[in-house]
Amino acid sequence: MILPLDFILILFVFICAVAAITIKDLLSAVVILGAYSFLMCLLWTEMAAIDVAFTEASVSASIGTVLMIGCVAKTKRRSKD
Amino acid sequence: MNDFFLILSVGMCVLVLFCLYRGTFGPGVLNRAAGISAIGTKTLIILLLMGVIYDRIDMFIDISIAYALLNFIGTVVLAKYIETTGEA
Amino acid sequence: MIRDSQDVIVKTLSRLLVPFMVIYALYVIMHGHHSPGGGFQGGVILAAGFVLLVVSHGLEQTRKRLSEKAAGVLSSIGVFIYAGIGALCLILGGNYLDYGKLSKLLPVVPAEARSLGILGVEIGVALAVMAVMFTIFLVIFTVGEFQEDDRSEK
């Protein structure tokens, strides 16, 4: 545990989560989820859970983002509300 | 030496906050993508700094290599999607 | 998205990069028992390498190396390896996935048999994860671009 990093990273993750659900454009939401996964991986690493961090890194940095972009490509991208 | 690395990583986290401003409020997808790719590079360095602080850099470096390899794919796929649909 | 990229830079760089990505994924799989990583993570990185190949070089180039049918077969083979090792331990008189009992078949002490058993299970998991991720990617991205008979006549 490194306490100062802990609080800062939790704040960042919170910002990312709020931004991802309030944004209108779906592709932007996907991009912000990418940032969310980066910070989440940092948080896991900081708590010394290396295996979980590795899983988070490998899954959401590549395949997660790619599959979400594919799903956005098959739907209407901009929501009206 | 450990204190130096700790201060440095906190400073990098503050820089991540500024990039996150561009990522969340930046107009359009492209600005957001630029901000997020900047965050990716900084994340890689912070991971290695944490590895030095915990004194287990041989374990943390695998995650860094994975980030370095995979961060590229996300950007390329996003760019190709924007290029094929033609809407920025 | 499935057609090959017109960009010469991305095309050339991914040509240089894909073999290294695949060998890194194999390294993560094979060294799962004494460094972070393992079957799941390695399989995902392996699938990411093939995704990069599809995005940059098009589907036809990728089909020469890993076709859809091969991906389906590989996913079943991966699950079979995993379940087979588990059931083998069951037959040899232990619990499910009790690798120590494998030393009756292999000419090694039980500790090494455990290591080898974990390696086999990780290879199985990696094959299954890679094939399933690649298939999901293809199914999502080729919907509406190719008809089903397109593939059957080849």
Added chain:
Amino acid sequence: MLVKDVICILFMLGSFFLFTTATLGLLRLPDFFTRLHATGKGDTLAALWSLAGLAVYHGFTLTSAKILFIAVFLFLAQPTATHAISRAAFRCKVQPWTLAKGGEK
């Protein structure tokens, strides 16, 4: 021992300065293409310097060889990612900011 630490600290401070300027550029510059100037160049060299500093600090082992591999890889991939995304913007006919259109800044 001491020389190693001093070299590492110098590299790290330099890279931190470059990261700071890149981030400031990302915040201050007026449009997308000019922001790419800041991140594409600044992040590459800054990451290179901090990786070099870490390699010096860690000494001559297999791990520092891996760190150098990451450096080589970033050196190849970062400009390519910058190019890919700027090409996507250019193909979508995103108009670049110019001095005449933006007026006096």
Added chain:
Amino acid sequence: MEVTLLLEATENAFRIMEKARAHALGVLDTAVQFTGEQTRFMEEKRWQVLFAGAQRRKTRFQNFVGTALILFAFWMLLSGHFDPFHLTLGAICCIITAYLFHDLLFANVRVGDMRVVALRFLCYIPWLIQQIVLSNLHVASVVLRRKMPINPQIITFKTKLETDISSITLANSITLTPGTITMDIRDGVYYVHALDQKVADDLNAGEMEDRVAHIFMEADHLYVEDVLDAARIYDALRV
């Protein structure tokens, strides 16, 4: 009666001889033609063999072995274990990967000048790093002023580079040098976004293109060293 028969026979004989002569001439002509073609073909083949040192592609097997060796070196860098078990695992993995991707790593590579290209590329890197440092200082000086001195513009120029590797080297170098990023390449025309009027003028001088062409030995850029290298290869092949 017999005289007419004799005459007819003689005429027949003459006609047959004429036909045979025409036939023989035809055969001779074709033979001459074939030999000519053959000699020309042989000549071309000899020239091809002469130039092959610079231009020959690797065969499939050589590709396979080269890829496997490079990947095995990379495996040894990654894995810190050098016992026989892990080395065997690495060899198996490298062979599988090289079987799958043997045509990716070495596509469009000329064989004869690999060593020279690698040497020149290594000599190119310090210059590039110096340029990158300059470019970062440029970005820092732009960003840290209160009123940013920028005047963005798009410039286009046509390049003479042919191969993929040289064009991506040029594009990435342009991206990394002061004030310019490559936006697009269409049919050999580069679209470059420049941050300033001054850097745009600098790029138009085309110094970097010459350097890259010098590294990869492109056709339109002849240097003295290139000629010397070609002469050495030619000598080695003729003996």
